[in-house]
Amino acid sequence: MLNALFGKKATMPTADEALPGRAEAIPTADTHFISGRPLKSPVxxxxxxxxxxxxxxxxxxxxxxxxxxTWLTMVGYSGGSTPNPTYHETCTGRTGQNEVVRVIYDPKVISYEDLLKVFWEGHDPTQGNRQGNDVGTQYRSGIYTYSDRQTEAAEESREVYAQRLKAAGYGPITTEIVPASPFYFAEDYHQQYLAKNPGGYCGVGGTGVSCPIGLKA
Structure with missing residues (x-):
């Protein structure tokens, strides 16, 4: 039904179908709006x-x-074919890119498993290429990993949370778990948007089903 209503916005484009993008990065903010730390600083x-x-x-x-x-957060696009896409291009559904958040964190203070708990409980991972009223491949659920350990933790947490969701009457998890592909910064106004616009729209909501932090059910 969603594909019939929204067409290619809810269908991943092939590399040949994707928009060409550009070689140069699009302009973005220099610093984090809240912390003032440089957004493009090395980890x-x-x-x-x-x-x-x-x-x-x-x-x-x-x-x-x-x-x-959390030391630093930034929003951007990843997981698709079009290099350095704009927000408008991503919204067409012709880039394959997902709206993502990159998090730099101190593992001595917060673990990757803690972040996974926030991920699973912070949205509905059973909705495919949408999240609530936001429809399109850029709203899909995804975990993009930087190490084998992260992949293992993500996959194990998905298995545990799938059991919890099933018991609560939800369908299968549609979350993709893949190695991280290049991260492209979103435009300046998207960075820390809800700090700049406290009353701004936020169409993200969880299921109300809790996820255990550990890797075992």
Whole structure:
């Protein structure tokens, strides 16, 4: 039904169908609106990175910047074929890119499993290429991993949470778990959008089903 209503917006384009994009990065903010830290700084020694797609990235980023142990957050596009896409291009459904949040965190303060808990509980991972009223491949649920350990933890948590969701009457999880592909920064106004616009729209909501932090049910 969704494909009939929304056409290619809910269907992943092939590499040949994708928009060409551009070689140069699109302009974005220099610093984080809340912390003032440089958005494009290298990952500090002792810290790690994670990347998630769980619907409109405005609300998703807020969930992660509020966590103790988060050093930096940024929104952008990843998981598709079009290099350095704009927001408008991503919204056409012809880039394959997902709206994502990249998180730099201190594992001595917050674990990757803690981030996975926020991910699973912060949206509905059973909706396919949509999240609530937001429809399109750019709103799909995804975990983009930077190590084998992250992949293992993500896959094991998906198995555990799938059992919890099934018991609550939800359908199968549609979340993709794949190695992280290039991250392309979103435009300036998207970065920390809900800090700049506290009353802004945020179409991200969870199922109400809790997820255990550990890897065992």
């Amino acid at each position: 500090p020694e002792g810290m790690e990175e994670a990347m998630f797609g769980m619907g409109c990235f405005w609300g998703v980023e807020r969930k992660f910047w509020q966590l103790d142990g």
